[in-house]
Amino acid sequence: MKSTFNDLELIKNQIGIDPSTLASVNISGLSFEELERISTHIERGKSFVNCCRTLGILNAKAIIQGIVVIAIGDDVFAIEHRWLKRGDYYLDPTFCFFNSTSKNDDTYVLGYYQQIEVTGEIVANDTLSNFSSLLVRNLVRQRAATSLKID
Numbered sequence: 671m672k673s674t675f676n677d678l679e680l681i682k683n684q685i686g687i688d689p690s691t692l693a694s695v696n697i698s699g700l701s702f703e704e705l706e707r708i709s710t711h712i713e714r715g716k717s718f719v720n721c722c723r724t725l726g727i728l729n730a731k732a733i734i735q736g737i738v739v740i741a742i743g744d745d746v747f748a749i750e751h752r753w754l755k756r757g758d759y760y761l762d763p764t765f766c767f768f769n770s771t772s773k774n775d776d777t778y779v780l781g782y783y784q785q786i787e788v789t790g791e792i793v794a795n796d797t798l799s800n801f802s803s804l805l806v807r808n809l810v811r812q813r814a815a816t817s818l819k820i821d
Contacts, residue, residue: 705766717762734755734788738781
């Protein structure tokens with residue numbers, strides 16, 4: 671399904687994020703073996719935790735904080751989400767897993783927009799709570815800087 675909306679305008683209107691701080695990225699699918707390996711680590715609605723749990727399993731190097739534009743039935747939403755970077759491509763353990771295992775799933779991801787990249791070394795050498803705090807501080811700093819430009 672293709673988006674009939676201007677995704678960046680939707681993000682700006684629904685979340686209030688300056689679209690100039692985002693970069694569109696494409697997500698690669700996971701192999702059947704990778705889906706099997708992560709199956710016990712993934713929970714619906716917990717993209718941050720899912721990324722932390724599967725970073726090493728999927729041999730990824732970074733967690734990406736960003737926005738996804740999704741369609742649920744006829745409605746389109748922009749939501750904050752996290753996914754992984756492995757090499758020069760991106761993986762989404764949350765949506766890839768649930769989209770591959772759902773038979774009647776009417777949720778479609780229309781676009782991924784990267785905001786912040788945090789390397790896996792930071793995650794591996796820190797606690798989940800400290801990493802979460804780092805991510806929040808980066809987002810607050812970025813949003814403060816962009817709100818100063820807009821006003």
